[in-house]
Amino acid sequence: MWYRRLARRVRALLHRADVERELAEEFRFHIEQEAAELARLHGLSPDEARRRALVAFGGVEKWRESHHDARGTRWLEESWHDVSFAVRSLRRNRGFASAVVLTLALGIGVNTAMFTLLHGTLLRPLPNHDGERLVYLRQSAPAAKHDNVLFSVPEIADYRAGAKTLSAIAEYSGAVPFTLVGSDGQPVRLRVGIVSGNYFSVMGLEPVLGRLTSARDDGAAAAPVAVLSYDYWMERFGGDPKVIGRTVRLNDMVVTIVGVVQRAPLYPRPTDIYANTVTSPHHLSATMVTDRSHRMSELFAHLAPNTTVEQARAEISRISSNLFRDHPEAYEKAAHYEIGVSQLRQAVNERAARMFWLLMGAAAFVLLIACANVANLTLMRGVGREREMLVRAALGAGTARLRRLLVMENLTLALIGGAIGVLVAFAGLKLLVAFAAQFSPRAYEVRVDAVVLGVGLATSIAAAFALSFIPRIGGDRALATSLAPVGRRSTLGRGRQRFQRSLVVAQIAVCMVLLTGAGLLVRTLAKLQSVDTGVHAEHVLTIDLPLQGDLLREVMKQPENLAKYERIRDRVAALPGVETASIGSTAPLRNSMADFDLKAEGRILPPNRPTPHAAMRTADTGYFAAAGIPLLAGRGFQSTDRRGSGLVVVLNQSFARQLFGDLNPVGQRIAWTGQVLKYTPFTGDWRTVVGIVGDTRDRGLDNDPTPTVYLPFAQEMILNGALVVRTSADPAELQAMIVRSIHDVAPRQLIEKVRTIDQIRDENVAPRRLNALFITSFGTLAFVIAMVGIAGVLAFSVSSRTAEIGIRMSLGADARRVRSMVLGEGGVLLAFGLTLGFAAALFAARLLRSLLFGVTPHDPVTLGGVALVLAAVGVAACWLPAARAARVDPAVALRAE
């Protein structure tokens, strides 16, 4: 039956004219019959009979309405009326409507954008099959400041054998550099992950093409195979399905491409190609397989059925404490080795989560402020409309109907605002993804989808409903008094006034919080930018010239490589415009490739202090001068510091102080030490300190200077080369010529990371700049909205008190007094807001701590500055309405009443 009913209703709505006609016909028939009957019974004239019949029938219109009621379509018809009424009424109030739409668009837009970010990176489940049960294992040595030391082959075997809570453990190793020689013969550096055969099945990943690896790809006897990551396949092969079966040369080994893996977060690092262990001779070498401290692999695991992360954590911790006890040589006690087990979904977003939630919170605050402002606008408009509402109620419109009218109006506004907001979010998506990519490997998953649109819609609707229940409808004030000329005033009731004022106070407080956050981040940025990098030179260009092919083999070719690098250096140095060219293992301000434990001759370590650890870099004779690293004591390297001559080192200042304290380090001797050393081409021989140079911030501007030991480039094994070129003019202009001349000397040489020192520095600061930009724009947005809010409320208060002000003035108050009265009113709101905001900011800023550098969360300069700015602009915003109040002409004001 329901479908017939529905059909009738649809007909009643769509064919309203037909239905009305039928209704009219039926009524006509009824009246005619009644008239005929009356005429027959009482002998009335036809006209009189018809009149009486009509009277008996009553108002035809009225009954028609009740028919709509009976039909159940009235609600819909009225809603349509309400919408068109809302649109008409808003058209008449364009200023109001556009203010509301804009404010809501900003609020909803910012929230949709942030939710898009949050949803794409944090909330959505991982694309991996059963991704919720994947865990990431991290071995760290906090006391030695190593946050991830990876796992060695014996360790992996122990955890595999011991852990019952983990159903499978997969290995990923990205520590070995790889080059791929393309079809054009030019080498390209690749990000290769050496994975165990079970990697993909443990990670729950599916191939989009071909096959993934399995247990038969493990071991030294397997054929070398590679699986492409989705992005690399798209980027390099344009998504060509014929790529399967093709071979590529990875470090001079011919490897067959067997498959392409689905898109998934690339964690812990971006990866172009996954290859099996056989492709990396290093991973198969005997030392790697047997030595517990030769750590190269990241571990991923799948939880066994019916176990939790906590259980796994407890079990791993039990196994690890046994290992630490049984193998003291591999786990230095003072370094406090430990193993973390965390859900992969969380590990992936370790850096992102806090930042994104923070931004989401800030966005919610902006929406809060926006809604408060719109509520205020609505409230003010509501006063003007209170009479309209009362009249309508008196004329028979039900309260519910009026409320519905308001809901429709606000819905119209909020939906338009929401639509604009979503469009804004859509437009900003690219920027958003770029921003997210700085923090989360899941940035590629950020997109505007149905869920995001749904949340945008829900936010709009929620805002509309919240706003619709603020103005009062009829009720406590009688129509008569409201209509009487004397009662014609437009003020809010006491309760409403208080509510309105609390909204303003809340706005200012929220503003204070946001601006404090913005201020702290901007100050962080400024501090970072003024950090002394330790590189005191202009016009310095750095170029990375890595070795290519299998590193172990390349390192053995030290004499050839040394000659090559020196030839390149000398050729570049001879170019016009180049002042000096030098070569070292790594460019300044970049991470070194190797770091080892170290001992100083005759110095005994206090107990419980971890062994000193330093980054190893090599430098030629001109390196320090070219990079502008000052020589503080002793000498730099000389051309006589070559293979076969006395072993010498130069220390950076902070490491020299750490090792030798106040002692003069020049002339002291140090030596590399530790288990790992025997697998490297470096010896533990004693080396004499010949000089001290200034510190450089190689691990980022926000990190302390790295303890660093420099060795002569010509005296040591070569792992890598980096050219440091100082030019007389802007190095950007010489860049092309320098690159060309490198290729003249070594046509197949990889050339990477061609950057000036300023550019490196800028890359370092860029993520912070984005942080600051985001929070600052939120803060500014909130600031503008709140200031418009306070000015609007005061202006409204002034205009509704014109008569009062008129009376005051006619009783002798002068313009100044009136002005300060209004200013005082605003000042109280400001003061309340600022006090509240100050307290909230003190609390909220602590959440920012990890993002700050050089400022404390309670930085008085920021807090004070923000409060001052807010107060100043707030007073300025109050000034306009105050000045208007002061200009009130008492005569005019009273007459108007």
Add this chain to the structure above:
Amino acid sequence: MTQQTDLLQGTLDLLVLKTLTLGPLHGWGISKRIRQLSQDALDVGQGSLYPALYRLEDAGCIEATWGISAEGKRAKIYELTALGKKQFAKSQNQWQSFLTAVEHVLSAT
């Protein structure tokens, strides 16, 4: 619109259904028959009758078709549906038990 309690509205529906058990009728005929059957004690206002008819039609108790009245004019004729018959039987029982209940109350000494 006149306020009607659910009870009275239910009663009107019952009366309409009852008249229609006697055969299909148009709106005016229904009001006239109620008047006759109640011996002029009940005069159903048109303002209540037509909404009731539409409500019953909407509920699927009666069905309307355009036909020719006894007077030879085009009129909307209402007819009871199977659901309507069932509904009538149910309503009649409810009404009877309601009457009995009221009687019990009133006759209490």
